[in-house]
Amino acid sequence: MSGPAVVLVGPPGAGKTTVGALLAERLGAAFRDTDGDIAWGAGRTVAEIFADEGEARFRAREREAVRAAVREHSGVLALGGGAVLDAGTRALLAALPVVFLDVGPAEAVRRIGGDGTRPLLTGDPGPRWRGLMERRRPLYAEVARVVVTTGGRTPGEVAGAVLEALGQPLDG
Numbered sequence: 001m002s003g004p005a006v007v008l009v010g011p012p013g014a015g016k017t018t019v020g021a022l023l024a025e026r027l028g029a030a031f032r033d034t035d036g037d038i039a040w041g042a043g044r045t046v047a048e049i050f051a052d053e054g055e056a057r058f059r060a061r062e063r064e065a066v067r068a069a070v071r072e073h074s075g076v077l078a079l080g081g082g083a084v085l086d087a088g089t090r091a092l093l094a095a096l097p098v099v100f101l102d103v104g105p106a107e108a109v110r111r112i113g114g115d116g117t118r119p120l121l122t123g124d125p126g127p128r129w130r131g132l133m134e135r136r137r138p139l140y141a142e143v144a145r146v147v148v149t150t151g152g153r154t155p156g157e158v159a160g161a162v163l164e165a166l167g168q169p170l171d172g
């Protein structure tokens with residue numbers, strides 16, 4: 001198997017899960033999301049895994065989930081926002097058609113602000129989101145072939161932009 005047709009990376013609220021499902025529908029391909037795989041495998045939500053086992057164990061589960069999905073899945077794959085923190089995962093992504101879905105802090109927080117499902121963004125999501133993004137932006141840029149901005153675009157428009165952008169080289 002040659003790996004996923006598209007891999008979506010980016011911060012929480014970029015729309016990886018939402019746009020990934022839409023993209024898969026448009027391509028007539030299957031959709032897989034590593035957060036969904038991890039929750040299914042553990043029989044618990046991502047928030048419960050963070051609470052019960054801590055972030056380090058979640059990251060270990062995530063590392064394995066990415067490896068399994070890259071090995072097994074040929075459709076559209078959405079990763080969790082922190083998957084790129086792992087150097088081995090970044091190396092694995094180097095050979096794949098990875099798209100960085102970008103979003104600004106105000107819009108990301110508007111999208112996910114009231115959503116309690118992301119344990120790293122509970123409390124005051126704005127500063128927390130900006131802190132995550134400051135560390136991760138270079139990592140998203142490192143693994144991605146193309147960057148697609150999502151601000152002011154509907155999920156359907158973003159899916160269209162991803163398909164268009166995949167035909168073009170990453171230039172920044």
Ligand SMILES: Nc1ncnc2c1ncn2[C@@H]1O[C@H](COP(=O)(O)OP(=O)(O)O)[C@@H](O)[C@H]1O
Nearest residue numbers: 011012013014015016017018111150153154155
């Ligand atoms: N382009 C968009 N415009 C407006 N809202 C969006 C867009 N993409 C996603 N959303 C909404 O933002 C929230 C987070 O989307 P999600 O797909 O879970 O992001 P991610 O998986 O990147 O964290 C959801 O409520 C989703 O409906």
Ligand SMILES: O=C(O)C1=C[C@@H](OP(=O)(O)O)[C@@H](O)[C@H](O)C1
Nearest residue numbers: 011012013035080081082118119
């Ligand atoms: O950014 C992160 O570290 C995380 C992002 C979440 O996925 P989304 O990016 O799909 O929200 C999920 O994996 C977990 O809450 C940790």
Ligand SMILES: [Mg+2]
Nearest residue numbers: 016017035080
């Ligand atoms: Mg998601």
